[in-house]
Amino acid sequence: MRIRLALIAALAALPLAAAAQSPYAGKTVTIVVGYKAGGGYDRTARLLARHLPKHIPGNPTIIVQNMPGANSVIAANHVYSVAKPDGLTVGTFNRNLPLAQLLKVGGVKFDMTKFAWIGSAASESTILAIRSDLPYRTLEDLKKADKTVIIGATGPGANTYDFPLLLKELLGLNLKIVSGYSSSSDIMLAIERKEVDGRAGSFSSIRSFIDRKLVHAVVRARASEPGIEQLPVDENLAPNARAKAVMALRSAPEVVGRPYVMTPGTPQAQVAMMRQAFVKAINDAELQAEAKKAKMNMEFVPGDEALKVMQEVLGQPQDVIDEFRKYVKFGE
C-alpha cells in the first residue's frame, strides 16, 4: 500500500518536475497587439493565445494586451526596448513596419532585423477586385479600359491605396484612386452602391464578397493563398527592373502577414520553445478548424524566413528607396 502510494506520488511528480524546469512554468506570457481589440491582428493573437499554452513546456497562461496607436509603432517600440528580454513578452504588429523603418518615419525606435523572430502566423495577399457587373473580367480587360476605373481606398500607407497606386503609376492602368473611406468594409458598400468600381485589399477581407459574386479578383501581389494562385502577379508585369523592385518592396512584408517577435536579447532556448509551440499550435487541427470557421487562413512562416524578408526590405539600394518613397507612405 505504502509502495503504491509512493509510486503514485512519484508518477504525479514527474510531469511537475519536467514543468518546473521550464522557464514558462507558472508564468504569464503577454502578447502585445499593436491594434485595438476586434481587428484581424487582434483576432489572430487571441486565437493563438487560446491554443499556444498546451504546446509550451510548463503551460504558461497567455494573455493578449492591446496597445494601439501610430499604426502599431508604439507597440513595436515597447516590445523592442521597454519589455524585458525574459521571454514573457511576444509582440505582433503591422506587417508594414519594416517599410516604416526603411522610410525613416519619425518615432521609429526599433530595428526589425534585431527582434528575436518567432515567425508569422499567416501571409496576407493583396488583390485588386473589380465589380462583377463591369466588363473587366481580367487584367487584360482592365488594361484596355478606355474609361477611368474608380478605385475606393482608405488612405496612403494602406494596401487599399498603395497597391492600386503602383498599378496605376508603374503598369499604366487607367485608374483613379478615391481615398477617405473609414474602413475597408465601407469601400465595399461604396462598391455595392456603384460609387466606386473596385477596391484593393487583403484577400481574406474581400473573399466573402467574391463568394457573393459582387466582385471578382483580377490581379494579386506576390504572396499567395489557396484560391488565388492563378491570378497574374503585379511585379511580373513590370516594364523595367526599377518598377519591379518598387512593387516587390511593397509586397515583400505581406509574406510575413502576421509577424510575431520577441524582445531582442531573449534567451535562445525560449525563442526556440516559442517557435516550436507556434508550429504545433498552427498545425493543430482544432485551431485550423476554428480559423476556418472565422474565415482566417493560418499558415506558419518560420522566423528565419521572416528575418530574410526583413533583410531584403531593409537592404535595398538607395535609388530604389528614393523611387519607392515617391509613391508609398507608411500607414495603417
Add this chain to the structure above:
Amino acid sequence: MIDAFYEGLLLVLQWKTLAFMSLGIVLGFWVGLLPGLGGATTLALMLPFIYTMQPVQAFAFLLGMHAVVATTGDITSVLFGVPGEGTSAATILDGHAMAKKGEAGRALGAALTSSLVGAIVGAFALALAVPVVRPVVLTFGSPELFMLAIVGLAFIASLSSQGGRGMLRGFLAGGLGLLCATVGQDPQAGVARFTFDALYLWQGLELVPVLVGIFAIPEIVGLVVRRTSIAGAVPAGKLNQGAWEGVKDTFRHFWLTIRCSLIGTFIGIMPGMGGAIAQWMAYGHATQSARNAEERKGFGAGDVRGVLGPGAANNSKEGGALIPTVAFGVPGSSAMAILLGGFFLLGLVPGPDMLTTHLSVTFSMVWTIVLANIITVLVCFAFLNKLAKLTAVRGALLIPVILVLVFIGSYTATNHYGDILVMLLFGGIGYLMVLGGWPRAPFVLGLVLGKIAENYLYISIARYEAAWLTRPVVLVLMALTLGVVLYPLYQSRRAGVKKAAHA
C-alpha cells in the same frame, strides 16, 4: 414577413437562448457602468465563447450584452456626470443637471424608460423598413452622407444659446471641435496634422478621454468647490422617490421620444456615421421642442426632455446599426464589426440572404435588443431610487471614487498615458468653457462629425466633381440644413411677435 417577425420572437423565447441573453445582460450591465471599458472591447473578449452556441443563442448573448451597455452607460452619466460610454455623453447635459437639483431618480427613470421606448420603436421601425432597407442604404452615397454630417452640424444652431452672441459662441465652439477632429494622419495625402511629433496623436484624438475630460472634470471641480454632495441642499429624504416621475415624463413627451427614437434608428442605419452622433442630433432636436426662450434656457439646466431625447436615440440606433451589418456585411460601428466576426464563426454569411431566407434570425436579433432592454429597465427600477441617493453622499467621499472612474475610463481608450493627458487637457478646456459660459455640446458635435464631413466631402468631389451638388437627396438635405439653422430664428421671431401682440 410578419411570420418571420413572430418566428424571431419565438426563437429568442426558448429557455436556452433566454439564459444566454441573461448572462449577456449581466455582463453588459457592469461594462456599461464602468466608464471606458467599452462595449466593443467586451464583445471582442466574449467572441471565443460563442463557438459552441447556436446562432440565435450566440447573438442573444452578444447583443444582449451590447444592448445593455448603451442603457446602463446613462446611469453614470446622470449620477456623476461621467460618460459611461462614448455614446452616452449627451445625457450628462440635462441628466446630471437634474441630479444636482435633487432629481436624479427622475432623470434615471426618464433615461431608462426612454431607452426602452427607443429600443421598441427602433425594432418596429426596422421591421417595417426591411423591404426597403437595401435601396434606402444604397441611396445614401458619399455626397448624401456628407450632407447628413452637415445637417448634424446645423444642430449647433439649436444647441447654442439664443441671440447673436450665443450663436457666435456656439459656432466657434463647433469650429474648435472640427479643428480637433483634424488631428492625426489625413487619409488623402498621408500628412500628419497637429501631431507635434507625438506617436500617440497619429491616429487622432480618442473620443472617450476627450468626452470624459470635457464633461466630468468641470463637474468634479464644481463638486470640490461647492463642498456639498452632488444634490447639494436637497434633503436626502426627498431623493428616495422620483423614478416613477421619470416614467411619466416619458409619456408626457411621448411624441418627442418617438421622434428621437426614429432619428436614432435612421442614423444607426447609415453606415459610417457612428454611435456618438445619434444622441447629439436627438439632443439637438429635443432642444427644438422648447416653446419659448424661457424654456430654451432650461435645457442644460435640467430639462427632462434633454434626457429623453438622447436616451431614446441611444438605444434605437442599436437596432438600426444591425441593418448595414446584417444586410451588407458592412458594420456600422466597431462593436458591429466584431459582431460581424461572430457571423462567420457561426457559418452565417451576412448579405441580402439575411433579409430573405434568414429573416427570422435577423428578427431574433431585433427582439433580443428589445427584450434585453425590457429586462434591464425592470431590474434597474428595483434600485433606481437607491442609486439616486448616491447624489446625497458628501462630495469628499464621492470624489475619489469618481476620479478613479475618470482616470481608468480614459486610460482604457488606448492604454497609453497620452489618454490621461488628453483627458486632463480637455478637462481644463471644459472647465474654462463652463466658467465663460461657452456651450460644450457644439464642440462635441464638431469633434464627432469633423472626420466624416471632411472625408465624404473629399470623396464626393473626387468622384463626382461638382455634379454631386445636384443629386436629389443632397438637395433635400440642404433644405433640411437651412430649416434646422433657421428654426431657432423663426422661434424667437414668433415669440417676439406674440409678445408684441400681448403688449
